Structures are given as C-alpha cells and as structure tokens.
Amino acid sequence: MNALYQYWLNLPLVLQMVIKGLAVIGFMFPIGGACSLIERKVSAWMQGRHGPNRAIPFWIAWVPIIGPLLQRLGVFHLMADGGKMFFKEDPIPGHVNKFYFVLAPIVAMIPALTTVSVVPFGAYVDTAGQLVPLILADVDVGLLAVFAVSSLGVYALILAGWASNSKYPFLGGVRASAQLISYELSMTLSILPVFLWVNAPGGSGTLSLFAVVQAQSGPWHAWSGLWFIFTMPVAALIFLVSLFAETNRLPFDMAEGEADLVGGFHTEYGSLKWGLFFVAEYSHMLIGSGVFVLLFLGGWNPLPWLPLATFADWLGLAGNSLVVGALSMVIFLSKVLFFVFLFMWVRWTVPRFRYDQVMKLGWQKLLPLAIGNLIFYALVIAWVQVKN
Amino acid sequence: MANFLFYFFALLALVSAGLVVVSKNPVNAALGLLLSLVGVAGLFVLLNAALLAFVLLLVYAGAVVALFLFIIMLLDTRLEPSKPSPRLTLIAATLGGALLVVGVLSLNQRAILLAGGASGTGPTLKHYAEQLFTTYLLPVQLVGFLLLIAMLGVIVLSKKSDQAEETL
Incomplete structure (x- = not known):
C-alpha cells in the first residue's frame, strides 16, 4: 500500500492530473447512464408500471438471487441501450452543416465533464486534524469556474439547432439559448447571499465551494451549524428553479418539447451523437445537484449541527482518513442522488410550461425576487456582523 | 510546460x-x-x-x-456576396492597422514589464474588491451608469409601438 502510494507520488504531475481526471470522467459517464435507468424506473413507479425488468443474459440468470435481482432492476436494459447506441448506424442527414452537426454533441460533453474538476465531492481528516477536500482542482474561484464553464453549454444547443438546418431543431435551439441566458442571471444572484455570509470581514475572500461547506459545519446550537437551506430558503428555492431551467429539465424543457417541436434541437440526431446529448444532460443534472448540496445542504455533513469530523469521532473512525473520506463521499452522493430523484419526481408530476410563461417567470418573478433577496440578506448580514 | x-x-x-x-x-x-x-x-x-x-x-x-x-x-x-463599400473598408483597415502599429511600438519602447510573480499566488478576490471599491470606484460607477443608459435605450427603442401586451 505504501509502496503504491510512493509510486503514485513519483509519477509526473501531468500524468497524475490526467489519471485523476480520467478516473472522475470514468465515474461520471456510467453514472450519467445509470441516471437514465433510474429515470425509467422512477417514471414507471409513478405511473404504476414495473418498468424495464425483462432483459438478462442467460448465463447471469444461473446466478441465484443476484441474477433475478439485477433483472428486476433492469440493469441489462441499460447495457443493451448503451450497446445499441454504440453499434447502430449513424446517419448524417444530407441537408445539415456537417462540421457543426458533428461538433455540437462534442461541445455538449466539454462543460459537462470539465466542471467536475472544481466541485469537491468529499473530505477527509488528515493527521493534523484538518479537514481536506477531495477535489481535482481546489481553486479560489471555485463556483465562478462552475458557472463560467457551464455557461458554455449553451453553444451545444445553439449549434445543434442551427446546424440541423430544419425547422423544429432551429426553434428548439433558439428557445434553449434564450432560456439559458435568462435564468443564468437569477441563478447567479440567488447564491450571492451565501457568499456574503461565508466571506465575513477580515477573511481573504473566497468563492471556493469547500469554504461554503466549512461555513455550514458548526457545532451544536451555533448559527454556523445550520445549513443554508434553513437560513436562506428563498435563495435555495430560486437556485433550484433556475437549476431546472439551466439543465433543460421539465417543466422547462423548451429545448426539446417533444409535443410541439418533435425533439427540439436533437431531432436530426441519432445513435451515439444523440447519446452524448443525453449523457451531457444527466451530467449537468448531477453537477447541478452537487452544487446545490454543497451550497445549501451542508455538503458531506450528515445532519445539521453534526459536522463530518464529529460524526466520524462518534463512529470511532477519527484516525482513519481513508474510511472517513469514503464515508463523506457516500453521504454527499446520497444527497446528490436524492436530488436526481427530485428532478425525476418533478418531471413526471408537473406539466410543461408554455414558452411565454417560462420567460415571464424568469424575468418578471425570479429576477426581482433574487435581487430583493440579495438586498435583504445584505442588510441582515451587515446588521448581524455589526452586532457581533 | x-x-x-x-x-x-x-x-x-x-x-x-x-x-x-x-x-x-x-x-x-x-x-x-x-x-x-x-x-x-x-x-x-x-x-x-x-x-x-x-x-x-x-x-x-x-x-x-x-x-x-x-x-x-x-x-x-445567407452567404450572398454582400459588397461592403470599398472606401469604408479601406478607412477601417487603415485605422485598425495604424492602431496595431501604435500598440506594438508603444509596447516595445515604453512598456515597463514587471518581473514575473515569483510567489506563484495571484491576487485574491479581496484585492480585486478593494481596488474596485476604493481606487477605481468612479470608473466602475460610470461604466455601470453607461450600461444602465444603454439598457434603458434598448427598452425604449424596442417598445416604440404601443401594442396590446400578451397576457399570461
């Protein structure tokens, strides 16, 4: 174990980074795919069906208990779907702009996979008793980097819609870009109170997501032990609604709108190119949920007023950084998965908005609310900090 | 690297x-x-x-x-051969080229290149904020005002006809 660790430290820095990056991507891709399975199961459950539960390779059916269980969960449907997307014919319609048509799905994947690098997904306690985040790049600008890179995701939709050179994809692309730009504003404004609180006077000033979680890991009865969803519920609500809009999920899926736009921006796409859009959407959903959990739900802290370090002490894991790290990841990921479920819950419950309603909600309701919320918390935080 | x-x-x-x-x-x-x-x-x-x-x-x-x-x-x-007026293009190209030459020359002769940051850490958010709220407060306010005027202009121009507003 130690020799392995030494070998790892001796690798060139670039190689270390590449391996870490590939590991996270190799984790995100299957999870993104698995979300499609969860989606099918959740939708089936909500509509009183069983969902996919038939496909199974015959040699796995021989395994008792586990085989039938995997079959009931529909795991092999997921694999069959993936295999189908890889191997089926990939036609490019004759009327499209070929270069941008091929470029668009690739562009869709870039922000989806890049933003992961600045999102901490766990933490462990090192030998000095300090909490260290598990993160690829712990940069000072943290959240700004997430917003900046994910704002590039709009190009995939615009390019796909435009390059397809037909009516419905074009409308889908135009709607999507207008929607993404509109909701970005409320989203950014809604999280400012959080950072006003985190960056108390005297600090060096940071936008790192790790610092936000640290500000939510106070002991019993301390203000800092409360998660921000309790102290700033309006901000959390605005952020959540904008997140639905930014990820193009129902009730905001103007970009697809299969009832009025056939399939929106990806009407002309098939096989793996379509699959890339699909995985990108789920990756956005995962990262968005992750950011929400970090900002408003205390990240890897199991309960309000119960920080990870204390929890690890209770379980008697204080010195074992590996186990604590794994525990923090499990806590964080289960919160994220709850949000993925919430996305699906809303999708199969709420009908789609009309386009003008989406615009009205964004500009006339959420934006003023976000600005009012910001001013209110600026005053409150100033008052609290003067009093202390 | x-x-x-x-x-x-x-x-x-x-x-x-x-x-x-x-x-x-x-x-x-x-x-x-x-x-x-x-x-x-x-x-x-x-x-x-x-x-x-x-x-x-x-x-x-x-x-x-x-x-x-x-x-x-x-x-x-559409990619129709739009013919830009050659005189305008010529003036713009000359002006642009001249600006580029002036820029390169002034960089070459007058610029004071600071020694590279040896510490390896750049300015923090706090540095930016302090500069923007103290030294550069007036320019920031002016630019904000300019943007506000531009925004109001857009709203006035795009709402010139008093059409019946669509209701939600």
Missing part, C-alpha cells in the same frame, strides 16, 4: 482572432471569437489571474457571444 501552454493559448487566441476577421460565414466568425476568448482566458490563468479568466468566460464567452450567435441565426444571413 508553462511555456508550451503559453504558446498554445497565444496561438489559439491569435489564429482564431484572425478567423473572426477573414471568415465569410458569420457563424464561423462568432465561433472564432469564442475560441479567441478561450485562448485569452487561458493566458489569464497562466498569469495567476483566474478570476479575470473566469469572468471573461462567464460574461463574454457565455453570454455576449451566445447573443451574437443568436442574432446571426435569427437573421439567417
């Missing part, structure tokens, strides 16, 4: 900036501008100015160029 990255991003910024000027298809030009901004953002990161890099990406690459592209696609410009 840093050298290689510098040349990579500088080349990216320059080549794609050239593409913006010469490409006939406006969509190509807009995407060239996008790539150029990404290159400049990379250079900012190399200079330890991560905040500037990401603000550049967020505002220009994420919103402004997206709007450009949006408008280009809405207008659906």
Whole structure:
C-alpha cells in the first residue's frame, strides 16, 4: 500500500492530473447512464408500471438471487441501450452543416465533464486534524469556474439547432439559448447571499465551494451549524428553479418539447451523437445537484449541527482518513442522488410550461425576487456582523 | 510546460482572432471569437489571474457571444456576396492597422514589464474588491451608469409601438 502510494507520488504531475481526471470522467459517464435507468424506473413507479425488468443474459440468470435481482432492476436494459447506441448506424442527414452537426454533441460533453474538476465531492481528516477536500482542482474561484464553464453549454444547443438546418431543431435551439441566458442571471444572484455570509470581514475572500461547506459545519446550537437551506430558503428555492431551467429539465424543457417541436434541437440526431446529448444532460443534472448540496445542504455533513469530523469521532473512525473520506463521499452522493430523484419526481408530476410563461417567470418573478433577496440578506448580514 | 501552454493559448487566441476577421460565414466568425476568448482566458490563468479568466468566460464567452450567435441565426444571413463599400473598408483597415502599429511600438519602447510573480499566488478576490471599491470606484460607477443608459435605450427603442401586451 505504501509502496503504491510512493509510486503514485513519483509519477509526473501531468500524468497524475490526467489519471485523476480520467478516473472522475470514468465515474461520471456510467453514472450519467445509470441516471437514465433510474429515470425509467422512477417514471414507471409513478405511473404504476414495473418498468424495464425483462432483459438478462442467460448465463447471469444461473446466478441465484443476484441474477433475478439485477433483472428486476433492469440493469441489462441499460447495457443493451448503451450497446445499441454504440453499434447502430449513424446517419448524417444530407441537408445539415456537417462540421457543426458533428461538433455540437462534442461541445455538449466539454462543460459537462470539465466542471467536475472544481466541485469537491468529499473530505477527509488528515493527521493534523484538518479537514481536506477531495477535489481535482481546489481553486479560489471555485463556483465562478462552475458557472463560467457551464455557461458554455449553451453553444451545444445553439449549434445543434442551427446546424440541423430544419425547422423544429432551429426553434428548439433558439428557445434553449434564450432560456439559458435568462435564468443564468437569477441563478447567479440567488447564491450571492451565501457568499456574503461565508466571506465575513477580515477573511481573504473566497468563492471556493469547500469554504461554503466549512461555513455550514458548526457545532451544536451555533448559527454556523445550520445549513443554508434553513437560513436562506428563498435563495435555495430560486437556485433550484433556475437549476431546472439551466439543465433543460421539465417543466422547462423548451429545448426539446417533444409535443410541439418533435425533439427540439436533437431531432436530426441519432445513435451515439444523440447519446452524448443525453449523457451531457444527466451530467449537468448531477453537477447541478452537487452544487446545490454543497451550497445549501451542508455538503458531506450528515445532519445539521453534526459536522463530518464529529460524526466520524462518534463512529470511532477519527484516525482513519481513508474510511472517513469514503464515508463523506457516500453521504454527499446520497444527497446528490436524492436530488436526481427530485428532478425525476418533478418531471413526471408537473406539466410543461408554455414558452411565454417560462420567460415571464424568469424575468418578471425570479429576477426581482433574487435581487430583493440579495438586498435583504445584505442588510441582515451587515446588521448581524455589526452586532457581533 | 508553462511555456508550451503559453504558446498554445497565444496561438489559439491569435489564429482564431484572425478567423473572426477573414471568415465569410458569420457563424464561423462568432465561433472564432469564442475560441479567441478561450485562448485569452487561458493566458489569464497562466498569469495567476483566474478570476479575470473566469469572468471573461462567464460574461463574454457565455453570454455576449451566445447573443451574437443568436442574432446571426435569427437573421439567417445567407452567404450572398454582400459588397461592403470599398472606401469604408479601406478607412477601417487603415485605422485598425495604424492602431496595431501604435500598440506594438508603444509596447516595445515604453512598456515597463514587471518581473514575473515569483510567489506563484495571484491576487485574491479581496484585492480585486478593494481596488474596485476604493481606487477605481468612479470608473466602475460610470461604466455601470453607461450600461444602465444603454439598457434603458434598448427598452425604449424596442417598445416604440404601443401594442396590446400578451397576457399570461
């Protein structure tokens, strides 16, 4: 174990980074795919069906208990779907702009996979008793980097819609870009109170997501032990609604709108190119949920007023950084998965908005609310900090 | 490594900036501008100015160029040989070239190049905030005012006809 660790430290820095990056991507891709399975199961459950539960390779059916269980969960449907997307014919319609048509799905994947690098997904306690985040790049600008890179995701939709050179994809692309730009504003404004609180006077000033979680890991009865969803519920609500809009999920899926736009921006796409859009959407959903959990739900802290370090002490894991790290990841990921479920819950419950309603909600309701919320918390935080 | 990255991003910024000027298809030009901004953002990161890099990406690459592209696609410009008036092009090209020459000359002769940051840590958010709220307060306010006027102008111009508003 130690020799392995030494070998790892001796690798060139670039190689270390590449391996870490590939590991996270190799984790995100299957999870993104698995979300499609969860989606099918959740939708089936909500509509009183069983969902996919038939496909199974015959040699796995021989395994008792586990085989039938995997079959009931529909795991092999997921694999069959993936295999189908890889191997089926990939036609490019004759009327499209070929270069941008091929470029668009690739562009869709870039922000989806890049933003992961600045999102901490766990933490462990090192030998000095300090909490260290598990993160690829712990940069000072943290959240700004997430917003900046994910704002590039709009190009995939615009390019796909435009390059397809037909009516419905074009409308889908135009709607999507207008929607993404509109909701970005409320989203950014809604999280400012959080950072006003985190960056108390005297600090060096940071936008790192790790610092936000640290500000939510106070002991019993301390203000800092409360998660921000309790102290700033309006901000959390605005952020959540904008997140639905930014990820193009129902009730905001103007970009697809299969009832009025056939399939929106990806009407002309098939096989793996379509699959890339699909995985990108789920990756956005995962990262968005992750950011929400970090900002408003205390990240890897199991309960309000119960920080990870204390929890690890209770379980008697204080010195074992590996186990604590794994525990923090499990806590964080289960919160994220709850949000993925919430996305699906809303999708199969709420009908789609009309386009003008989406615009009205964004500009006339959420934006003023976000600005009012910001001013209110600026005053409150100033008052609290003067009093202390 | 840093050298290689510098040349990579500088080349990216320059080549794609050239593409913006010469490409006939406006969509190509807009995407060239996008790539150029990404290159400049990379250079900012190399200079330890991560905040500037990401603000550049967020505002220009994420919103402004997206709007450009949006408008280009809405207008659906066909690639008809639009003949720009040669005199105007000539004046613009001369002015642009002259500015470039002046810029390069002044950089070459007058610029004071600071020694590279040996510490390896760039300015923090606090430094930016302090500068913006103390030394540069007036310019920030003026620019904000200018943007406000522009925004009001857009609203007035686009609402010139008093049509019946659609109801929700």
